[in-house]
Amino acid sequence: MSRILPLHFAKSHMTQSALKGRCTVGANGARGGSFLENGSSENPIGHFRYFLALRTLAVETTSLCLLPLFLPLLEQHPQLRNSWIKILDQKSTIMMTGFRLNLSPLKEPLGFVKLVEWLTAIFAFGCCGGFSGKNVISILCGDGSNETLNAMYQYPFRLSQFPLIDKNTTLCNHSVTTTHMMGDSASSAEFFVGVGIVCFLYSMAALLVYLGYMHVYKDSDFGPIFDFVITAILVFLWLVCSSAWAKGLQNVKSATDTEGISGTLALCKGSNITCEVTEFANMRTLNISVVFGYLNMLVWAFNAWFVYKETRWHSRKFSSQPGPGRHQVPAPI
Numbered sequence: 001m002s003r004i005l006p007l008h009f010a011k012s013h014m015t016q017s018a019l020k021g022r023c024t025v026g027a028n029g030a031r032g033g034s035f036l037e038n039g040s041s042e043n044p045i046g047h048f049r050y051f052l053a054l055r056t057l058a059v060e061t062t063s064l065c066l067l068p069l070f071l072p073l074l075e076q077h078p079q080l081r082n083s084w085i086k087i088l089d090q091k092s093t094i095m096m097t098g099f100r101l102n103l104s105p106l107k108e109p110l111g112f113v114k115l116v117e118w119l120t121a122i123f124a125f126g127c128c129g130g131f132s133g134k135n136v137i138s139i140l141c142g143d144g145s146n147e148t149l150n151a152m153y154q155y156p157f158r159l160s161q162f163p164l165i166d167k168n169t170t171l172c173n174h175s176v177t178t179t180h181m182m183g184d185s186a187s188s189a190e191f192f193v194g195v196g197i198v199c200f201l202y203s204m205a206a207l208l209v210y211l212g213y214m215h216v217y218k219d220s221d222f223g224p225i226f227d228f229v230i231t232a233i234l235v236f237l238w239l240v241c242s243s244a245w246a247k248g249l250q251n252v253k254s255a256t257d258t259e260g261i262s263g264t265l266a267l268c269k270g271s272n273i274t275c276e277v278t279e280f281a282n283m284r285t286l287n288i289s290v291v292f293g294y295l296n297m298l299v300w301a302f303n304a305w306f307v308y309k310e311t312r313w314h315s316r317k318f319s320s321q322p323g324p325g326r327h328q329v330p331a332p333i
Contacts, residue, residue, distance in 0.1 A: 118203035125196030133281025141172035142272025183255035188248030242293030
């Protein structure tokens with residue numbers, strides 16, 4: 001019975017194609033008729049020619065229109081019928097797994113939240129990775145003169161590589177050697193930016209699957225489960241990297257304020273010399289990056305629920321719940 005069903009499917013599909021006006025029987029029809037004349041149950045060469053014709057028709061757009069010419073032979077010879085079924089299965093598999101652009105997932109929470117994740121990831125790593133700032137330090141000498149230093153720093157905030165005093169110089173009648181700022185927040189900043197870039201790339205890949213391969217995504221168990229596991233991992237990574245970067249940013253602020261600079265410059269420890277940061281770099285974008293880090297954690301956690309609903313775990317849990325009229329009746333005593 002399983003071998004006959006594809007033939008009935010082919011007949012129905014052939015009829016639909018004919019109704020849509022896609023059946024063209026010209027030279028192909030004449031070729032099919034010649035094969036019918038030469039291929040009979042007593043002619044093995046004709047069978048082979050039938051088989052070649054079937055393989056040829058399988059890759060033609062008008063193959064189903066010519067199928068009635070071959071149905072009698074397919075029903076009589078199981079080997080040819082099985083070969084035809086395999087060809088149809090391969091062709092249908094390619095059609096089922098092909099790219100199909102469909103924008104409707106963007107109207108659903110699963111796709112819309114993924115688009116929000118893509119945007120928030122850009123703001124998170126963009127605000128942090130593109131920072132560059134300068135603090136202006138005023139030094140009030142004991143004789144009433146003033147000196148000015150510029151403390152410049154940028155991502156990845158490895159402050160020990162940025163000099164306060166580049167070369168040996170004289171300040172307030174004191175000889176000062178090359179001095180660098182103190183502190184290193186590169187690990188937390190790079191970790192934060194790295195997680196943001198990974199989420200940015202994964203969101204793009206997920207949107208591509210949602211918009212072009214949603215039929216494959218929902219028909220398989222691997223896709224939703226893989227998506228849910230990756231989403232859960234990224235929620236945890238956003239929590240860790242945002243917390244680490246918040247602490248790293250606080251260290252950067254402490255190392256570049258008046259107290260941090262005064263502790264770095266030995267000149268500022270003198271009794272008659274006062275060091276003060278008079279102009280601070282605008283760290284608004286860095287503060288925004290921390291906010292977007294925690295916002296990403298919330299958005300990805302919110303999206304994890306909708307991804308979980310696509311997995312078989314949720315469907316099994318939902319199907320196992322008894323309906324309103326399925327209460328168990330206690331057994332009589």
